[in-house]
Amino acid sequence: xxxxxxxxxxxxxxRDLADGASRRGADDRSGETxxxxxxxxxxxxxxxxxxxxxxxxxxxxxxxxxxxxVGESGSGKSVTARSIMGLVDSPGRVLEGSSIRFExxxxxxxxxxxxxxxxxxxxAMVFQDPLTSLNPVYTVGNQIxxxxxxxxxxxxxxxxxxxxxxLESVSIPDARRRLTEYPHQFSxxxxxxxxxxMALACEPDLLICDEPTTALDVTIQAQILELLADLQDxxxxxxxxxxxxxxxxxxxxxxxxxxYAGEIVESAPVEELFANPRHPYTRGLLESIPGRHPxxxxxxTIEGDVPTPNEPATYCRFAPRCPKAFEDCEAVHPVSVPVTxxxxxxxxxxxLYPEDQSRQNAVETHRARGDAAEATAGASADGDAxxxxxxxxxxxxxGIAMSEVTETTDRPSSDPEGEGSTLLEVRGLKxxxxxxxxxxxxxxxxxxxxSFDIERGETLGVxxxxxxxxxxxxxxxxRLEQATxxxxxxxxxxxTDLSGKELKEWRRNAQIVFQDPxxxxxxxxTIGEIVREPLDxxxxxxxxxxxxxxxxxxxxxxxxxxxYYRYPHQFSxxQRQRVGIARALALAPDFLVLDEPVSALDxxxxxxxxxLLEELQAEFGLTYLFIAHDLSVVRHICDRVAxxxxxxxxxLGETEELFANPANPYTQALLSAIPEPDPTSEKRRITLRGxxxxxxxxxxxxxxxxxxxxxxxxxxxxxxxxxxxxRIEVFREILWERGRxxxxxxxxxxxxxxxxxxxxxVGQIREEVFADVTVxxxxxxHLGRAGELVREGDEREAREHLQAEFGGECELxxxxxxxxxxxxxxSLCHRHKPEHRSPSEAFxxxxxxDRS
Numbered sequence: 001x002x003x004x005x006x007x008x009x010x011x012x013x014x015r016d017l018a019d020g021a022s023r024r025g026a027d028d029r030s031g032e033t034x035x036x037x038x039x040x041x042x043x044x045x046x047x048x049x050x051x052x053x054x055x056x057x058x059x060x061x062x063x064x065x066x067x068x069x070v071g072e073s074g075s076g077k078s079v080t081a082r083s084i085m086g087l088v089d090s091p092g093r094v095l096e097g098s099s100i101r102f103e104x105x106x107x108x109x110x111x112x113x114x115x116x117x118x119x120x121x122x123x124a125m126v127f128q129d130p131l132t133s134l135n136p137v138y139t140v141g142n143q144i145x146x147x148x149x150x151x152x153x154x155x156x157x158x159x160x161x162x163x164x165x166x167l168e169s170v171s172i173p174d175a176r177r178r179l180t181e182y183p184h185q186f187s188x189x190x191x192x193x194x195x196x197x198m199a200l201a202c203e204p205d206l207l208i209c210d211e212p213t214t215a216l217d218v219t220i221q222a223q224i225l226e227l228l229a230d231l232q233d234x235x236x237x238x239x240x241x242x243x244x245x246x247x248x249x250x251x252x253x254x255x256x257x258x259x260y261a262g263e264i265v266e267s268a269p270v271e272e273l274f275a276n277p278r279h280p281y282t283r284g285l286l287e288s289i290p291g292r293h294p295x296x297x298x299x300x301t302i303e304g305d306v307p308t309p310n311e312p313a314t315y316c317r318f319a320p321r322c323p324k325a326f327e328d329c330e331a332v333h334p335v336s337v338p339v340t341x342x343x344x345x346x347x348x349x350x351x352l353y354p355e356d357q358s359r360q361n362a363v364e365t366h367r368a369r370g371d372a373a374e375a376t377a378g379a380s381a382d383g384d385a386x387x388x389x390x391x392x393x394x395x396x397x398x399g400i401a402m403s404e405v406t407e408t409t410d411r412p413s414s415d416p417e418g419e420g421s422t423l424l425e426v427r428g429l430k431x432x433x434x435x436x437x438x439x440x441x442x443x444x445x446x447x448x449x450x451s452f453d454i455e456r457g458e459t460l461g462v463x464x465x466x467x468x469x470x471x472x473x474x475x476x477x478x479r480l481e482q483a484t485x486x487x488x489x490x491x492x493x494x495x496t497d498l499s500g501k502e503l504k505e506w507r508r509n510a511q512i513v514f515q516d517p518x519x520x521x522x523x524x525x526t527i528g529e530i531v532r533e534p535l536d537x538x539x540x541x542x543x544x545x546x547x548x549x550x551x552x553x554x555x556x557x558x559x560x561x562x563x564y565y566r567y568p569h570q571f572s573x574x575q576r577q578r579v580g581i582a583r584a585l586a587l588a589p590d591f592l593v594l595d596e597p598v599s600a601l602d603x604x605x606x607x608x609x610x611x612l613l614e615e616l617q618a619e620f621g622l623t624y625l626f627i628a629h630d631l632s633v634v635r636h637i638c639d640r641v642a643x644x645x646x647x648x649x650x651x652l653g654e655t656e657e658l659f660a661n662p663a664n665p666y667t668q669a670l671l672s673a674i675p676e677p678d679p680t681s682e683k684r685r686i687t688l689r690g691x692x693x694x695x696x697x698x699x700x701x702x703x704x705x706x707x708x709x710x711x712x713x714x715x716x717x718x719x720x721x722x723x724x725x726x727r728i729e730v731f732r733e734i735l736w737e738r739g740r741x742x743x744x745x746x747x748x749x750x751x752x753x754x755x756x757x758x759x760x761x762v763g764q765i766r767e768e769v770f771a772d773v774t775v776x777x778x779x780x781x782h783l784g785r786a787g788e789l790v791r792e793g794d795e796r797e798a799r800e801h802l803q804a805e806f807g808g809e810c811e812l813x814x815x816x817x818x819x820x821x822x823x824x825x826x827s828l829c830h831r832h833k834p835e836h837r838s839p840s841e842a843f844x845x846x847x848x849x850d851r852s
Contacts, residue, residue: 031063031065031236031238032062032063033061034061034102034103034205034206035060035061035084035100035101035206035238035240036060036061036099036101037057037058037059037080037084037099037100038058038098038099038100038101039056039057039058039097039098039099040054040056040057040058040080040083040094040098040099040100041054041056041094041095041097041098042054042076042079042080042083042088042092042093042094042095042098043093043095044091045091045092045093046091049310050310051308051310052262052309052311052312052313053076053079053092054076054079054080054083054262055076055261055262055263056262056263056313057080057259057263059257059264059267061239061240062238063205063236063238064232064236065238065239065255066228066239066240066241066253066254066255067238067239067240067241067253067254067256067257068241068243068249068252068253068255068257068270069240069241069242069243069256069257069259070242070244070246070249070256070257070285071244071258071260071285071306072244072260072285072602072603072604072605073244073306073573073602074261074305074306074308075260075261075262075306076259076261076262076309077210077242077244077259078210078211080242080259081125081208081210081240081242083098083100084100084102084107084123084208085119085123085125085208086107086112086115086119087119087125094108102118102122102123102206103122105118120147120150120151120202120204121151121202121204122202122205122206123204123206123207123208124199124200124202124204124207124208125199125207125208125209125210126192126195126196126199126207126208126209126210127195127211127212128210128211128212128214130188130191130192130195131183131191133195133198134183134191134194134195135183136182136183136184137182139179139180139181140167140178140179140181140186140194141163141179141180143198144163144167144194145160147198147201147202148162148163148201151201151202160179162201163179163197164176166197166200166201167179167194167197169197169200169231170193170194170196170200170227170231171193171227172190172193172194172197173690173730173734174734174765176764176765178190187220187691188216188220188466189216189217189223189224189691190691193224193227196224196227196228196231200235203235204237205237205238206237206238206239206240207228207237207238207239208239208240208242209228209239209240209241209242210242211243211244212224212228212241213225213243213245213248214243214244214245217465217466217629218629218630218631218670218673218674218675219465219669219670219673219688220465220691221248221673221675222672222673222687223687225248225251225252225675226687228241228252229252239252241253244602246285246286246289246603246677247289247632247674247676247677248675250270250274250675250676250677250678250679251675251676251683253270254269254270255267255268255269256268256269256270256273258273258281258282258285260306260317261307261317261318262309262317263317263349264336264349265279265281265282265348265349265350266278266279266281266282266347266348266349267347267348268345268346268347269345269346271679272346273346274678274679274680276346278339278346278348278350278352278353278355279318279348279349279350280318280322280323280324280350281302281318281321281322284300284301285302285603285604286677287299287300288300288301288302288603288604288606288607289603290610290630290632290633290635290637291632291635291636291677292677298412298611299607299611299636300607301607301608301611302321302604303321304320304321305572305574313333314331314333315329315330315331315332315333316330316332316333316334316349316350316351326351328351329351332351332363332367333370334349334350334366334370335349335366335370336348336349337349337353337365337369338353338354339354340353340354340355340356341354351363351366412614412615412617412618412619421455421456422453422454422455423455423456423458423590423591423623424453424454424477424488424490424591424623424625425487425489426451426477426487426488426489427451427486428449428450428451428486428487429450429451429473429476429485429486429488430445430447430448430449430450430483430484430485430486431446431447431469431472431473431476431482431483431484432444432445432446432448432484433446442696442697443696444694444695444696445646445647445695445696446469446472446695447469447472447473447476448469448646448647448648448695448698449486449648450473450486450644450647450648450649451486452642452649452652454623454625455623456590457617457621457622457623458623458624458639458640459617459623459626459637459638459639459640460624460625460626460638460639460640460641461626461628461634461637461638461641461642461655462474462625462626462627462628462641462644463627463631463642463643463644463670464629464643464645464650464670465670465691465692466629467646467692467695468644468645468646468647468692469644469647469648470595470627470644471595471596472647473627473644474512474593474595474625474627475512476488477490477495477593478510478511478512478593479495479496479498479503479506480512483496490506490591491509491590493506504538508588508589509587509589509590509591510589510590510591510592510593511534511583511584511585511589511591511592511593512584512592512593512594512595513577513581513584513592513594513595513597514580514595514597515595515596515597517568517573517576517577517580518568518576520580521579521580522568523567523568523569524567525567526565526566526567527554527559527563527564527565527566527567527571527579528547528550528565530568530579531553531554531579531582531583531586532546532547532549532550532586533583533586534583534586534587535549535550535586535587540586540587549586550582553585553586554582556582556585556616556619557579557582557585557612557616558578558608559578559582563575572605573600573602573605574602574605574608574609577597577598577601578609578612580597581597581609581612581613585616585620588620590621590622590623591622591624592622592623592624592625593624593625594613594625594626594627595627596627596628596629597613597626598610598628598633599628599629599630606633610636610637613637614637626638631659631670631671631674632674634655635655635656638655639654639655640652640653640654640658641653641654641655641658643658643664643667643670645666645692645704646692646695646698646703646704647698647703648703648828649817649826649828650664650666650667650703650827650829651663651664651666651667651825651826651828652824652825652826653820653821653823653824653825653826654823654825657821659671661840663820663821663825663827663829663832663839663840664704664827664829664839665704665709665710665831665839665842665843666704666708667827668686668843669686669688669709672684672685672686673685673686673687686709686843688709689707689730689733690706690707690733692707693736700811701807701809701811701812701813701814701815702810702811702813702814703828704829705810705811706733706736706811709843710831710839710842710843711811712809712810712830712831712836713808714806714809717806717808720776721773723773724773724774724775724776727769727770727773727775728779728783728806730769731765731766731769731770731783731802732799732803734765734769735786735790735795735798735802736799763787763791766783766787770783782802782805782806786798786799786801786802789801809830810830813830815829815830815832816828818833820832
């Protein structure tokens with residue numbers, strides 16, 4: 001096992017991008033052009049219309065370079081990727097005149113059989129959802145070996161060993177056993193790693209990643225981004241990375257192409273694009289990112305939606321949404337030009353450029369180039385519109401910043417009746433799901449002894465990785481899940497024992513907005529019926545009054561009266577989320593649980609919803625529990641933050657204090673994983689090893705002890721070499737994982753019958769884990785004893801032996817909540833005891849000093 005495999009996943013890496021030097025070192029590469037896309041046009045032909053999903057895009061990708069493609073949903077990003085891969089489904093096709101040259105070979109001229117030779121072998125793709133990329137009825141190993149057989153003609157043991165090497169290369173521990181497992185037995189991050197391993201099976205020269213981290217937590221996202229960067233350095237990969245997250249692009253890309261309505265509207269090196277964005281659309285995307293402006297200001301937004309490009313472009317498609325649009329924008333289609341006559345590496349499709357030309361000359365430049373391009377492409381007469389150029393040369397209309405044309409609005413302040421008083425009290429809340437079946441099993445401890453308060457008019461954020469209990473907590477507060485123990489008092493009333501009519505009446509005062517507006521809205525009901533349903537259930541007013549109330553609610557959330565009779569599928573994602581918010585407000589509640597309300601939305605739409613929630617809170621005095629995994633959004637909208645891990649509350653405190661000086665090691669790891677929308681920033685990252693344990697079998701001590709980079713070592717091992725200590729942790733993690741409590745029914749049956757389960761080859765695993773480090777004799781003796789116990793079939797005692805020797809205080813004792821500031825801030829960690837160094841001091845002393 002190599003030293004840069006999973007055992008090094010606790011490393012803290014310093015990202016130093018000072019002086020504009022990219023971490024990936026693209027400026028130091030002189031790679032040849034691997035992919036050249038020129039005038040790519042992909043259209044979908046239906047009986048009703050022709051959708052020009054990609055309409056004239058051009059870009060290059062060099063060896064060892066990462067080219068990002070960003071834009072809102074519907075901009076054509078994924079269709080561009082599928083066009084390159086030859087995966088455009090009927091009724092779509094790449095149009096004549098398009099060019100996709102890969103390593104000098106024109107792909108648009110290849111037949112299906114020839115394309116299959118390229119696809120998967122020399123060009124590979126990683127899709128957004130790994131579950132749809134992996135066949136659930138085949139093991140992960142079989143699927144990787146299939147790619148090896150098809151493209152490298154490897155079979156039998158040779159293919160098996162190659163597949164194991166691939167899983168290890170993407171930092172999956174215990175790869176030999178994992179090879180025999182099915183996709184559902186992998187976590188989300190592990191599935192994405194397996195998909196990347198499959199894509200790398202044929203040693204491609206180009207890797208296309210289509211939103212590969214969108215559905216992942218920030219910690220897992222950080223692992224995947226680091227993995228891609230390492231693989232690129234090792235293999236000199238060319239990567240096309242598609243996303244709508246500008247923070248991710250700032251971290252991973254060398255060059256960025258901004259797409260809008262099928263066209264690339266701006267292209268520049270990543271540092272140049274973020275430091276000096278030129279196209280109004282690019283500026284709008286950057287301005288909508290939480291954290292780029294003072295928190296007391298509302299987020300800036302881009303009004304309107306991305307249009308469907310179903311006609312030839314005869315004008316600027318962004319003009320209807322553009323704050324800088326002038327008369328010629330509606331008559332002349334802009335083409336890609338340098339933003340200045342000498343800036344060949346920074347181009348924009350906007351009539352404002354080249355900015356060192358007069359307005360009239362710039363417009364004529366675009367008109368002339370556009371006419372030439374149409375003639376070359378054989379465009380139809382419908383696309384040959386022209387107009388007289390404007391003589392407006394007012395310099396105040398050129399080259400100005402977005403902030404100068406978009407008003408900055410202060411966040412609305414709320415003053416609810418009784419502000420400062422406590423609305424919600426939670427004490428010792430537990431939500432367990434008992435094991436089922438004749439073999440039983442341990443309960444799933446989804447929420448495990450959680451306590452906190454929320455004041456009237458306050459927004460409390462709840463953050464943490466998937467599976468930490470955030471959603472279960474919110475659902476339990478609303479009695480959508482039954483609490484196992486504890487109290488939930490809303491306005492002094494304990495709601496845990498309510499039932500029947502009392503519960504129905506209480507629910508008028510507490511509502512929820514779900515994460516996915518598409519699945520939470522009945523597709524067979526009109527928008528009016530959906531919003532009116534709570535009023536009908538609770539018999540509020542007359543039918544006429546209910547209808548009027550619905551119209552008022554639609555107006556409140558920014559929808560129009562004519563939307564009343566439309567259906568959910570006729571709306572965009574942001575509009576559907578507005579419908580969900582309107583429904584939640586129908587009964588005028590005091591308390592709203594917002595469960596990931598913006599996670600599925602583009603940045604620009606997300607900004608609109610966040611602004612709307614702030615306005616509604618100020619107008620109606622609402623109190624929010626805001627559940628999210630996007631920490632930038634949480635920092636902008638929340639007054640306080642609760643950090644959850646494995647059903648436990650790890651840290652609770654005021655937002656600014658918590659973000660500025662996180663006290664808990666888990667909080668520090670979460671915050672360090674946030675992608676910064678600034679490619680030149682210095683970033684200290686804490687990369688966590690593995691995934692959280694099963695809530696069915698949590699650690700007996702600190703819930704974070706199995707992954708904590710600054711776990712307190714037991715006496716006698718404080719000075720043990722860090723590399724050896726990390727290998728011990730990995731070895732113990734593998735043994736724990738093999739004995740996890742959520743194993744299959746057949747495995748539990750074999751265990752009860754005294755039959756061998758899955759502990760074969762532990763000696764070989766030990767050899768692989770400790771292959772290139774020198775293990776002290778005392779440590780080797782304990783490892784050997786554990787191996788003997790495993791071979792004797794006493795797997796539990798083997799794990800307990802290693803825990804007793806290497807576990808220490810963090811694993812053996814449950815920590816208490818400690819006050820960590822003069823405010824009400826609390827943190828669950830043994831390191832807050834006076835006899836130990838604080839987590840921050842431990843990070844600095846134990847990790848940074850060791851790395852230096």
